[in-house]
Amino acid sequence: MSNPFLLNLQRRDVITAPERAIIDDMTQRSRRVEAKRDIVEEGTMPTDSCLLLEGMAARYSVLDDGRRQITAVHVAGDFVDLHNLLLARMDHSVLALGDCTVAMVSHDFLRSLTTTHPHLTRLLWFCTVLDAAIHRQWLIASGRLSSVGQVAHFLCEMFTRLSVVELTEGFSFRLPLNQSELSDAMGLSVVHVNRTLQELRKRGLIRWHGDQVEILDWPGLVALAHFDPTYLNLESRPR
Amino acid sequence: MSNPFLLNLQRRDVITAPERAIIDDMTQRSRRVEAKRDIVEEGTMPTDSCLLLEGMAARYSVLDDGRRQITAVHVAGDFVDLHNLLLARMDHSVLALGDCTVAMVSHDFLRSLTTTHPHLTRLLWFCTVLDAAIHRQWLIASGRLSSVGQVAHFLCEMFTRLSVVELTEGFSFRLPLNQSELSDAMGLSVVHVNRTLQELRKRGLIRWHGDQVEILDWPGLVALAHFDPTYLNLESRPR
DNA sequence: CGGCTCTTTGACCTTGCTCAATTCGCGTGG
DNA sequence: CCACGCGAATTGAGCAAGGTCAAAGAGCCG
Numbered sequence: 001m002s003n004p005f006l007l008n009l010q011r012r013d014v015i016t017a018p019e020r021a022i023i024d025d026m027t028q029r030s031r032r033v034e035a036k037r038d039i040v041e042e043g044t045m046p047t048d049s050c051l052l053l054e055g056m057a058a059r060y061s062v063l064d065d066g067r068r069q070i071t072a073v074h075v076a077g078d079f080v081d082l083h084n085l086l087l088a089r090m091d092h093s094v095l096a097l098g099d100c101t102v103a104m105v106s107h108d109f110l111r112s113l114t115t116t117h118p119h120l121t122r123l124l125w126f127c128t129v130l131d132a133a134i135h136r137q138w139l140i141a142s143g144r145l146s147s148v149g150q151v152a153h154f155l156c157e158m159f160t161r162l163s164v165v166e167l168t169e170g171f172s173f174r175l176p177l178n179q180s181e182l183s184d185a186m187g188l189s190v191v192h193v194n195r196t197l198q199e200l201r202k203r204g205l206i207r208w209h210g211d212q213v214e215i216l217d218w219p220g221l222v223a224l225a226h227f228d229p230t231y232l233n234l235e236s237r238p239r
Numbered sequence: 240m241s242n243p244f245l246l247n248l249q250r251r252d253v254i255t256a257p258e259r260a261i262i263d264d265m266t267q268r269s270r271r272v273e274a275k276r277d278i279v280e281e282g283t284m285p286t287d288s289c290l291l292l293e294g295m296a297a298r299y300s301v302l303d304d305g306r307r308q309i310t311a312v313h314v315a316g317d318f319v320d321l322h323n324l325l326l327a328r329m330d331h332s333v334l335a336l337g338d339c340t341v342a343m344v345s346h347d348f349l350r351s352l353t354t355t356h357p358h359l360t361r362l363l364w365f366c367t368v369l370d371a372a373i374h375r376q377w378l379i380a381s382g383r384l385s386s387v388g389q390v391a392h393f394l395c396e397m398f399t400r401l402s403v404v405e406l407t408e409g410f411s412f413r414l415p416l417n418q419s420e421l422s423d424a425m426g427l428s429v430v431h432v433n434r435t436l437q438e439l440r441k442r443g444l445i446r447w448h449g450d451q452v453e454i455l456d457w458p459g460l461v462a463l464a465h466f467d468p469t470y471l472n473l474e475s476r477p478r
Numbered sequence: 479c480g481g482c483t484c485t486t487t488g489a490c491c492t493t494g495c496t497c498a499a500t501t502c503g504c505g506t507g508g
Numbered sequence: 509c510c511a512c513g514c515g516a517a518t519t520g521a522g523c524a525a526g527g528t529c530a531a532a533g534a535g536c537c538g
Contacts, residue, residue, distance in 0.1 A: 059375070063465050067383045071375040083372070086365040086478055089370060091470040114361055118354040125364050126325040132367065133322070133330060135374035136298070136310040142381045143426020145304045147494075178516065187382020192494050194518060209504095227303050231330040239325050250492065386526075428527050433486060449535095 001029055004077030004165040005051055007121055011164050013239045026165060027053060027089040027103040033096040035176065040081050040094040048104040050080045054132050056102030056176055060184065070185035073132065073158070077165040083128050085110050087202045097174030123239050133231045142187050146224065147196045150186050153225035155206060160229050242266055243316030243404040244290055248362055250403050252478045259360050266292060266342040270333040274415065279320055279333040287343040289319045294339030298424065300331045311370065316404040322367045324349050337362060337410055337415030337450070346471045361478050381426050384465065386435045389425050392464035398454060400467050410454040442463035
């Protein structure tokens with residue numbers, strides 16, 4: 001199995017052999033996290049950042065009254081809390097959606113890269129900036145799309161991101177996310193998400209059984225979602 | 240008038256004299272932008288990033304049907320499109336909310352900093368990562384707060400960020416944002432934003448005439464907004 | 479005094495929420 | 509093989525938040 005983080009980077013820029021060696025090194029020290037367990041907890045000050053090698057994870061915050069909002073969903077090849085190299089204290093938690101394998105990369109090591117490997121540093125920086133671009137699209141979807149459009153947008157994005165790391169088969173992919181978790185990501189109620197999914201199915205746009213999602217009508221879903229993948233920066237160029 | 244970008248950084252870490260010289264240098268080449276004009280336009284590939292020295296600006300996207308969403312509001316001392324050093328193509332526009340002064344910093348220069356000044360690079364990286372943290376709070380507010388809570392949260396955040404760059408007087412500050420722009424930032428309709436502001440005034444929490452905002456009951460506003468400034472990373476520590 | 483933009487209001491409609499109850503899928507133990 | 513339990517998905521009914529449309533005020537500048 002090839003390194004999904006490398007796939008992510010190679011899609012965006014040319015990676016030299018020495019850089020590639022460093023990237024491969026980063027995935028050495030890994031640990032398993034069971035589904036539904038926290039990978040990182042709010043309020044802590046981690047000394048490592050987590051690179052997701054297998055599985056999916058979600059960043060989330062909980063309000064004092066128990067309402068939860070998922071602010072990001074990560075797939076294999078994503079650096080789940082790289083931003084924390086700069087921020088010190090976690091302002092949210094990270095949850096394993098399915099079983100996960102995560103590589104732990106020490107902040108000391110990452111900081112040393114910033115003094116020795118400027119191009120690799122910029123690529124890491126790029127990863128965090130891409131996260132922010134995704135946040136902005138979620139803001140647009142949350143603020144200006146209907147629930148159907150918002151869920152459609154989420155599925156378009158997930159499909160596109162998963163295809164970069166070769167985790168799609170045709171228009172099918174695994175999405176280990178139940179309706180409660182989806183509702184927390186969309187900022188909707190579980191009941192409404194359920195009805196929204198029914199609507200998407202009724203329109204013949206998707207099929208979703210268990211953790212297996214199939215997109216039946218990609219152009220239809222894209223149109224409904226106003227999905228434009230520009231923000232995912234899928235072209236390779238010098239960064 | 241001291242450099243607001245420097246104020247921003249000094250609040251987060253110790254800045255050495257040589258770094259300070261570079262930061263001061265960055266503000267040399269500046270231009271004025273009139274209120275309601277675009278500072279940067281979607282789809283372009285800028286060769287410079289804009290550091291906001293005076294005024295306020297908003298990043299926004301427009302859907303094909305004309306609906307607009309503001310995804311970020313920037314104040315003096317913010318690097319409005321620093322992320323574009325890595326992303327190449329603008330996936331949104333930037334609007335001057337009031338009259339602005341912006342310093343143009345070339346990407347070539349910023350890229351050269353990544354090879355010569357690792358600590359300064361990390362501070363610039365920090366700025367983009369802070370933007371992302373703010374995006375996440377907006378997602379939480381948009382998804383899980385009522386309109387009153389969401390607007391309250393926005394005001395708490397603006398007050399806190401403006402106080403870092405010394406643009407507050409007591410609990411008052413300038414906010415050159417009309418109700419239409421506020422509604423686009425909150426993902427609400429203008430009518431509803433109008434009623435929401437009335438509600439905040441009625442509860443004795445704020446006063447807002449023209450572009451002058453006064454917070455009358457800070458603890459009340461904070462409670463309503465579930466505002467916790469942790470995500471703004473206001474402590475100075477080695478980054 | 480006009481004209482322009484922004485704010486405010488009223489009436490009515492739509493979307494999405496809450497609460498509470500079923501139903502379904504599936505693994506486990508008898 | 510079947511009953512049971514459990515979490516997740518689904519349904520229904522009633523309600524509340526927020527949207528839309530259209531019109532009326534306010535403030536401001538020339």
